[in-house]
Amino acid sequence: MLGNLTNKRGGAASSINLRPLQIEMTPKRPFYAVGDVHGCLDQMQAALSKIDDDIEALEIDDPMLVFLGDYVDRGPKSAQVLDELFHLSLENPDDLICLMGNHERMMLDFLDTPLKAGPRWLRFGGMETLESYSIEGVTHDAGPEQLYEACEELWDALPEGLEPWLRNLPLRWSSGNLHCVHAAFDPALPIRQQSQDVMLWGCDSFLKTARNDGNWVIHGHTVVDKAIWEHSRISLDTGCYFTGELTAAAFTSNTCRIL
Incomplete structure (x- = not known):
């Protein structure tokens, strides 16, 4: 279980925020996704604790943890964030994915x-x-x-x-019909035909056009007031470096739960 990442336990389970889904979510493996950290070490550690508590409270079996990129810049502790994620990746290569932002x-x-x-x-x-x-x-x-x-x-x-770890960070990660990326996928192209530029920097049509192929895209990069999921997109960047709010979400049992 991902609880081994932080060794922090105790406290109440995370609050659950549910809404109806337009397209069924069918991950092959339950997972948690974390928005843009931007050098905010304290908030990242708090998010990891929330995830640990959620795994324990709901007895989630064999979950993955996915960070959506942008670990550095703007916040005060980029070096410490990178160091922690680097070592967590080495210790948990089968359970932790850090995408490039x-x-x-x-x-x-x-x-x-x-x-x-x-x-x-x-x-x-x-x-x-x-x-x-x-x-x-x-x-x-x-x-x-x-x-x-x-x-x-x-x-x-x-x-x-x-x-070299930074250079080899993947640009996307998928489980079933849920696909994690830092910035965007072009809705006019299949998931596997996306360009590096779009995945890292986004494209105008992404936020205007829903996908019509039954896939969900989980992303950061574009700051939103609160995490939102609609029209095949799930946006998790809540501008932690200036709001103090780092958002994590759980994808289990055909639900998206904001922790």
Whole structure:
């Protein structure tokens, strides 16, 4: 059981929030999905505790845990979030999936091409990630020398094995007719024909057009006030880095339950 991930027990079971489904959910294995963490370590640990309590209270058999990407940037503890997820993945390779988000992609691009990718990453939260690795003094308008120096310091600060782990994060994960992705799937294309750009960055038609193939898409990336599920989409990014609310959902027995 996923309770072994955190070793936290006790307390009441999580609240259950149910609504009728337009299309039946048929996962092959029960699972939990967690929205965009963005460097919010405390909220991530609280979400893991809620999941553990839910598994124990409802005696969920053999569940999976799926994180929907965007672990870094904007929040204060990106380094600690990555470290915890990296080690949990190593300890639970068959029970834990961490998807890649566009912010992980931007961080990797910075490591590869700091002059080209650095300015954009810094504007979208990279400065906070650097600070979480104790790399100080980098500004939004950093010049070439400062970008190169910050890149070298970040390479040195990353724990052994973390960078290749980041590069190998999958872009999607599926169970039955439920499909997890960071940003979006193009509703005009089959699940297995989606582009990397759409899965990481989204597309306009995703939020306007429901799928008509009997599949549900569970995603983050687009901030919503509260988790919503409608028209074959389930949106779980509740803007944790500025709202303090990290959303987790359970997919069991043809239900979506917001914890």
